[in-house]
Amino acid sequence: MSGDSPPIRLLLADDQALVRGALAALLSLEEDLSVVAEVGRGDEVVAAARRSNPDVALLDVEMPGLDGIAAAAALRTALPTCRVLVVTTFGRPGYLRRAMEAGASGFVVKDTPARQLADAVRRVHAGLRVVDPALAAETLAAGVSPLTDRETEVLRTARGGGTVADLAGALHLSEGTVRNHLSAAIGKTGARNRAEAIRVAEQNGWLLGE
Amino acid sequence: MSGDSPPIRLLLADDQALVRGALAALLSLEEDLSVVAEVGRGDEVVAAARRSNPDVALLDVEMPGLDGIAAAAALRTALPTCRVLVVTTFGRPGYLRRAMEAGASGFVVKDTPARQLADAVRRVHAGLRVVDPALAAETLAAGVSPLTDRETEVLRTARGGGTVADLAGALHLSEGTVRNHLSAAIGKTGARNRAEAIRVAEQNGWLLGE
DNA sequence: CCAGGCCCCTGACAAATGTCACGGTCGGGA
DNA sequence: TCCCGACCGTGACATTTGTCAGGGGCCTGG
Numbered sequence: 001m002s003g004d005s006p007p008i009r010l011l012l013a014d015d016q017a018l019v020r021g022a023l024a025a026l027l028s029l030e031e032d033l034s035v036v037a038e039v040g041r042g043d044e045v046v047a048a049a050r051r052s053n054p055d056v057a058l059l060d061v062e063m064p065g066l067d068g069i070a071a072a073a074a075l076r077t078a079l080p081t082c083r084v085l086v087v088t089t090f091g092r093p094g095y096l097r098r099a100m101e102a103g104a105s106g107f108v109v110k111d112t113p114a115r116q117l118a119d120a121v122r123r124v125h126a127g128l129r130v131v132d133p134a135l136a137a138e139t140l141a142a143g144v145s146p147l148t149d150r151e152t153e154v155l156r157t158a159r160g161g162g163t164v165a166d167l168a169g170a171l172h173l174s175e176g177t178v179r180n181h182l183s184a185a186i187g188k189t190g191a192r193n194r195a196e197a198i199r200v201a202e203q204n205g206w207l208l209g210e
Numbered sequence: 211m212s213g214d215s216p217p218i219r220l221l222l223a224d225d226q227a228l229v230r231g232a233l234a235a236l237l238s239l240e241e242d243l244s245v246v247a248e249v250g251r252g253d254e255v256v257a258a259a260r261r262s263n264p265d266v267a268l269l270d271v272e273m274p275g276l277d278g279i280a281a282a283a284a285l286r287t288a289l290p291t292c293r294v295l296v297v298t299t300f301g302r303p304g305y306l307r308r309a310m311e312a313g314a315s316g317f318v319v320k321d322t323p324a325r326q327l328a329d330a331v332r333r334v335h336a337g338l339r340v341v342d343p344a345l346a347a348e349t350l351a352a353g354v355s356p357l358t359d360r361e362t363e364v365l366r367t368a369r370g371g372g373t374v375a376d377l378a379g380a381l382h383l384s385e386g387t388v389r390n391h392l393s394a395a396i397g398k399t400g401a402r403n404r405a406e407a408i409r410v411a412e413q414n415g416w417l418l419g420e
Numbered sequence: 421c422c423a424g425g426c427c428c429c430t431g432a433c434a435a436a437t438g439t440c441a442c443g444g445t446c447g448g449g450a
Numbered sequence: 451t452c453c454c455g456a457c458c459g460t461g462a463c464a465t466t467t468g469t470c471a472g473g474g475g476c477c478t479g480g
Contacts (some may be wrong), residue, residue, distance in 0.1 A: 009444055016299065022232035023325020089226065114231020135269055148456060161405035164437070177458055193466095194437075195371035195405055277432055358426065374467070393468055403436095404467075 007034040008125050009198075011054035012086075013045050013071065015063045023058070023087075042066030045129020052199045054082055056125050061095055061208075063087040069098045069208060076103035085124045087117075091132065095140040106130030135166045143205040146188045154181040155207075156207045159198055218335050219243040221264035223255050223281065224297075225273045233268070233297075233327075240328045252276030256288045268336050269314075271298040271305055277418060279308045286313035290312055295334045297327075301342065303349040304415025316340030322382040356398045364391040366417045369408055 012029060013034055018114060024035045037052035039045055043065035049057060059074055061068035073083045085106040086099045096107050106124045108117065120130045129172040147155065157167055164182075168175045182194055191197035201207050220237060222245055224230040234245045247262035249255055253275035259267060273279040282294045295316040296309045304315050316334040318327065319342060330340045357365065369375050372408055373393075378385045392404055401407035411417050 016320040017323050018297070018320040018327060019229045019232060021327075022229060022236040024469055025239055025324070026232040026235035087228070108228075110226040110228040113227050114235070117228060117231075137377075152459065161403055161409050162424075163402065171394075176460060179438065180440095180458085183440090191371075192373060193371055199371050360427065384429055386430060389468065390428085390470095391472090402454075 005032070007032050008056060008121065008150065009034055009036045009052070010121065010137060011035075011037040011045070011049055011052045011057040011082075013039045013042065013057065013063065013068065014102060015040050015059040024196040026114055027118060027121070033118060034119060040064075042071040045071040046074050049075055049079050049082060053079075054122070056085055056121055058085050058087050058121070061086060061099075062088070063142060067208060069095070069102050069104075072099060072104050074184070083124045083127075085120060085130065088159045090205075091135045091138075092203060092205030093144060094208065096131065096135055096139045096205075097144070100131075100209060107132065109135070111190070123182055131157045145201075145204070147201065147206055151185045151188070152201075152206060154203050155185050155198055158182065158194060159202070159207065215242070217242050218266060218331065219244055219246045219248040219255070219262070220266040220331065221245075221249070221255070221259055221262060221267040223249045223252065223267065223273065223278065223290075224270040225250050230332070236324055237328060243331060250274075252278060252281040256284050259285055259289050259292060263289075264377055268293055268295050268297050271309075271418075273320070274380060275379070279312050279314075279418060282309060282314050283312040293334045293337075295330060295340065300304060300415075301345045301348075302413060303345070303351075304355060304417075304418065306341065306345055306349045307354070308415065308418060310341075315355045317342065317345070319345065329416040352355030355411075355414070357395055357411065357416055361391045361395045361398070362411075362416060364388055364396050365408055365411050368392065368404060369412070369417065 010021055011032060012020055014023065017040060020038055020040065024038060028035055036054055037048045039048045043064040045057065045059065059068040059071055063071070068086055068088065072086065075082060075084060084104040085108065086104045087108050087110065088095060089110050091108045091109040099107050106120055108120050108130065123130050126169060145152065154167060154171065159168055164175050165180050168178045171178065185201070186192070186194065186197045189197045191198040191200050222230055222233055224233065227250060230248055230250065234248060238245055246264055247258045249258045253272040255267065255269065268327060269278040269281055273281070278296055278298065282296065285292060285294060293316065294314040296314045297320065298305060299320050301319040305392050309317050316330055316339060318330050318340065332339050343389045355362065364377060364381065367380055374385050374388050378388045381388065395411070396404065396407045399407045399410040401410050
């Protein structure tokens with residue numbers, strides 16, 4: 001923090017241009033931080049990082065092209081020295097878990113006061129981990145997704161809201177199989193509906209990833 | 211814009227503290243703008259505005275307590291001189307329509323480049339209207355909600371994802387009536403499902419307000 | 421006054437959905 | 451090796467959902 005060390009180089013990834021720019025403005029107020037790249041899609045993160053060589057990347061989870069978790073994983077392998085701080089709207093347990101598994105160093109929800117963001121960045125840059133304690137507890141409580149791969153896939157496809165026949169067609173499965181998977185998912189989520197099951201799974205962040 | 215006129219006083223309302231603070235930072239970079247109040251709930255807008263007497267209020271639509279549209283209406287009656295600029299994540303046709311009906315002067319989606327925000331604020335302050343042309347066209351095309359009050363209410367309640375019996379209980383209606391309203395809504399939205407109907411109505415912004 | 425719209429209810433029906441029991445394949449442990 | 455679990459499928463079944471045709475009450479505008 002003594003004035004003459006080079007500033008921390010930041011990459012910002014968020015699909016909403018306005019908040020992206022606003023975050024850039026916010027972070028640029030800090031003397032020791034410098035925004036060196038901004039992207040609006042997950043699949044542009046690695047390329048931009050290669051060009052600009054940031055110290056810390058702030059990634060949103062909900063992004064077109066590639067979600068922030070996957071982008072974090074890709075970034076970690078491409079530039080292992082670059083730390084990742086996930087900044088997201090939704091504090092879903094599964095998001096946090098998967099972000100950490102993907103190699104993120106920090107996880108911040110957009111509810112947190114603006115002043116804490118710069119500190120989070122500095123902490124992450126210093127090699128520390130930044131996680132909201134309450135969310136961490138919730139994550140432990142929620143546990144890993146009980147859904148099998150196929151069930152997850154079926155549920156994710158069902159999100160669009162089609163009939164069983166549609167799902168069967170889209171997934172190249174029999175209607176009966178689709179119904180079985182859905183039934184299993186409904187049971188495991190404790191829901192009474194397909195719709196409820198989708199909501200539960202979504203809130204827990206179980207519908208992400210491949 | 212000649213340097214010595216007093217700055218435009220701004221009120222910011224957004225439930226996500228981080229973006230709220232970030233927007234404040236972004237707008238504070240402009241010489242002629244000054245953020246005089248920040249709130250995180252719709253039902254705090256009027257009180258904060260009374261205290262700080264802003265020239266322009268930037269309101270998010272999705273907020274706890276009171277949605278941004280309703281807050282805009284309340285603000286317009288409480289402080290008619292204060293202009294309203296709605297800043298929202300979703301460019302839903304119904305949102306724009308209702309924002310305008312509520313007396314908003316401008317409507318900006320969070321996808322727009324950050325640099326345009328300050329200009330939008332200045333335009334609104336100058337008495338002009340600010341609307342994304344593409345979204346305006348879409349709004350005209352989408353038209354007013356075809357749903358009757360009751361249908362809207364049933365659909366909004368059904369969003370939570372319960373069985374017909376649940377809805378009937380929550381709304382103090384007969385199950386048959388609920389089914390009839392749902393059926394009508396499904397027909398009017400062109401959907402094939404309850405779930406699809408909800409999605410369509412939500413995307414068009416037909417599920418807001420009372 | 422009457423027509424028309426919205427609201428509420430009933431009852432019956434077809435279609436979609438959810439559940440269950442069952443068999444079979446395949447791969448990875450014990 | 452054998453067993454277990456995930457996976458795919460079938461078929462039958464109960465339940466829920468969506469549709470339709472009615473009926474009445476209430477209000478509003480012509």
